[in-house]
Amino acid sequence: DVKVTQSSRYLVKRTGEKVFLECVQDMDHENMFWYRQDPGLGLRLIYFSYDVKMKEKGDIPEGYSVSREKKERFSLILESASTNQTSMYLCASSSNRARTDTEAFFGQGTRLTVV
Amino acid sequence: AQKITQTQPGMFVQEKEAVTLDCTYDTSDQSYGLFWYKQPSSGEMIFLIYQGSYDEQNATEGRYSLNFQKARKSANLVISASQLGDSAMYFCAMREGLASGSARQLTFGSGTQLTVLP
Numbered sequence: 001d002v003k004v005t006q007s008s009r010y011l012v013k014r015t016g017e018k019v020f021l022e023c024v025q026d027m028d029h030e031n032m033f034w035y036r037q038d039p040g041l042g043l044r045l046i047y048f049s050y051d052v053k054m055k056e057k058g059d060i061p062e063g064y065s066v067s068r069e070k071k072e073r074f075s076l077i078l079e080s081a082s083t084n085q086t087s088m089y090l091c092a093s094s095s096n097r098a099r100t101d102t103e104a105f106f107g108q109g110t111r112l113t114v115v
Numbered sequence: 116a117q118k119i120t121q122t123q124p125g126m127f128v129q130e131k132e133a134v135t136l137d138c139t140y141d142t143s144d145q146s147y148g149l150f151w152y153k154q155p156s157s158g159e160m161i162f163l164i165y166q167g168s169y170d171e172q173n174a175t176e177g178r179y180s181l182n183f184q185k186a187r188k189s190a191n192l193v194i195s196a197s198q199l200g201d202s203a204m205y206f207c208a209m210r211e212g213l214a215s216g217s218a219r220q221l222t223f224g225s226g227t228q229l230t231v232l233p
Contacts, residue, residue, distance in 0.1 A: 090160065105162075106160035
């Protein structure tokens with residue numbers, strides 16, 4: 001059974017705190033992604049990674065950074081949390097195998113509230 | 116420009132009837148994939164169906180089918196015989212650059228909230 005696990009389901013942090021959201025996948029996938037989901041806006045890509053230590057900015061990278069030191073783990077870092085980063089954060093992973101119908105598998109999401 | 120457009124924020128359908136959820140996309144790539152995901156109130160993202168840009172036939176998975184019109188750049192999801200458990204948010208998504216072997220990021224639309232009425 002494939003699995004993408006996010007470290008927390010709910011998180012409350014104070015403005016200015018450094019926040020770490022962790023994501024682990026057990027499928028040996030090359031690609032990992034961080035999205036944030038807000039009502040009416042769908043899922044917006046923050047960062048993605050196609051290999052260990054490799055990262056690419058998505059559509060809304062400002063205020064975020066990422067780390068991928070091991071293939072199975074992809075961390076999202078909020079350097080100094082702000083209230084406008086209150087959102088649902090979704091991690092996903094996918095494979096680069098030859099078949100093209102490789103959907104992304106998602107974690108259960110982390111609902112982050114910054115107060 | 117929006118890469119994925121879902122113009123229906125909310126839809127209602129009577130139980131046992133069919134419903135179509137609209138999705139249009141924008142890409143200059145020749146090789147791309149289109150996906151539909153379901154997100155129930157519990158929050159998990161459930162993969163429903165996939166259509167490749169070179170697939171000649173419309174994809175089907177049980178009660179789900181994808182009405183793919185390449186020239187119009189539309190990829191509408193059709194759910195037949197709606198059930199109460201189909202009530203959820205539905206997202207259309209696209210993966211570009213399949214031929215280039217890039218990281219294959221997935222771009223999502225804003226979603227359609229479907230409510231099935233008893």
